[in-house]
Amino acid sequence: MLILVINCGSSSIKYQLFEINSQYTILAKGLVERIGLPGSNIAHKPNGKDEVVINKDLPDHRAALAAIEEALVSPVHGVIKDVNEIAGVGHRVVHGGEKFTRSILINEHVLDAIRENAKLAPLHNPPNITGIEVSQALMPGVPNVAVFDTAIHQTMPKKAYLYGLPIDLYHKHGIRKYGFHGTSHGYVAKQAAKLLNKPFETLKIITCHLGNGGSITAFDHGKSVDTSMGLTPLEGIVMGTRSGDIDPAIVLYLQEELGVSLSQTNDLLNKQSGLKGLCGKNDMRDIVKLANQGEEMAQVAIDVFCYRIQKYIGSYVAVLNGVNAIVFTAGIGENSPFLREQVLENFSYLGLKLDTAKNRANEQIFSTKDSKVAAMMIRTNEELVIAQDTFDIITRR
Ligand code: ADP
Numbered sequence: 001m002l003i004l005v006i007n008c009g010s011s012s013i014k015y016q017l018f019e020i021n022s023q024y025t026i027l028a029k030g031l032v033e034r035i036g037l038p039g040s041n042i043a044h045k046p047n048g049k050d051e052v053v054i055n056k057d058l059p060d061h062r063a064a065l066a067a068i069e070e071a072l073v074s075p076v077h078g079v080i081k082d083v084n085e086i087a088g089v090g091h092r093v094v095h096g097g098e099k100f101t102r103s104i105l106i107n108e109h110v111l112d113a114i115r116e117n118a119k120l121a122p123l124h125n126p127p128n129i130t131g132i133e134v135s136q137a138l139m140p141g142v143p144n145v146a147v148f149d150t151a152i153h154q155t156m157p158k159k160a161y162l163y164g165l166p167i168d169l170y171h172k173h174g175i176r177k178y179g180f181h182g183t184s185h186g187y188v189a190k191q192a193a194k195l196l197n198k199p200f201e202t203l204k205i206i207t208c209h210l211g212n213g214g215s216i217t218a219f220d221h222g223k224s225v226d227t228s229m230g231l232t233p234l235e236g237i238v239m240g241t242r243s244g245d246i247d248p249a250i251v252l253y254l255q256e257e258l259g260v261s262l263s264q265t266n267d268l269l270n271k272q273s274g275l276k277g278l279c280g281k282n283d284m285r286d287i288v289k290l291a292n293q294g295e296e297m298a299q300v301a302i303d304v305f306c307y308r309i310q311k312y313i314g315s316y317v318a319v320l321n322g323v324n325a326i327v328f329t330a331g332i333g334e335n336s337p338f339l340r341e342q343v344l345e346n347f348s349y350l351g352l353k354l355d356t357a358k359n360r361a362n363e364q365i366f367s368t369k370d371s372k373v374a375a376m377m378i379r380t381n382e383e384l385v386i387a388q389d390t391f392d393i394i395t396r397r
Helices: 061-073 108-119 125-138 151-155 167-173 182-196 249-256 262-271 274-279 284-292 296-320 330-335 337-346 356-360 382-396
Strands: 002-008 013-020 024-033 041-046 052-055 086-093 144-148 204-210 214-220 223-227 325-329 374-377
Touching: 002 125, 002 382, 013 061, 013 382, 024 061, 024 382, 041 061, 052 061, 061 125, 086 125, 086 382, 108 125, 125 144, 144 382, 151 182, 151 223, 182 204, 182 214, 182 223, 182 325, 182 374, 182 382, 204 296, 204 330, 214 296, 223 296, 249 262, 274 284, 274 296, 284 296, 284 337, 296 337, 325 330, 325 337, 337 356, 337 374
Parallel strands: 002 086, 086 144, 204 325, 325 374
Antiparallel strands: 002 013, 013 024, 024 041, 041 052, 204 214, 214 223
């Protein structure tokens, strides 16, 4: 069975085509960029072959999905004969609000509810909705499944998701913590349990998804009980260009004292802050290089980044009353032994002992055999989860 996984952004579409037999095989994957802009193109990578970049005028998402279909059936770099072979499409949807606690087959009611949630994720849900609409239009009759970033965090208790704000803001406007990156957190937490050879439902696990965006989640016996992102993906740790937690009065100060407008504040907090705001760079590889060359602010940015993560892990150890495993994933978490070490340097009180050789060799378990807490690195795979959920839902229908 063939499942197409789509992650639709405002001017891009990431895709992977999976073949599912006894296992999941990626037949092709790719990225369409600059949709609706000059210079649009599709970078298509068939399994086992070189990537091809096709430059093509793609005025909208419909044209972009049509270009993906063309690439998939192309006699030169295609991997299937006919798009009718695709049995289902899985969509990443960022915000599922309180309504969606798991992945779901999309019908008109579901689509309306996703549209309703767009006010909570104005940057993300609208392109996700467009992705669903164009896939319904171009592949009529093929089932679509929505997989939500927020769903896994719906198990958080009230004490974790309510802000100390007038309760009407929650009841009337849905202002509460939702959390994101749920597909990734859930995947790596379950993989960690497998590697430790213990049921997920018996463990206390803290997962650190550290990419351009980043968040930390506490899993108590298989359930997300707290997570660092909030109403939006701005809350939490310091990220590539996002501030993470700040005193909310800073926003008032910016606007009242410095005359910064609403849209400038939005841009400042989401795009000009975080690592970029501190040292001018948002790519951690560049920052590490600069710090190694003695650039002071690059080192400060790394220190702030690691310190905030340490504080979250420490607070989640308190929430969980202990921890069995601390798991690192995504670009920084998977590739920077040096940062993993810096983050974990203050947890010897838990009986956590690192095996630095294993850490530097990027081994999945990099704590010592006698460590009381497992330190782990697990590569995330959100597309695989979307493909699995889509397969499960459409075969159960
Ligand atoms: P996204 O959130 O865009 O999916 P990724 O998960 O790909 O992001 O993570 C991107 C981040 O990972 C960037 O800051 C990048 O510099 C960082 N990264 C990748 N490789 C390394 C490395 N070897 N050392 C430090 N950081 C790295």
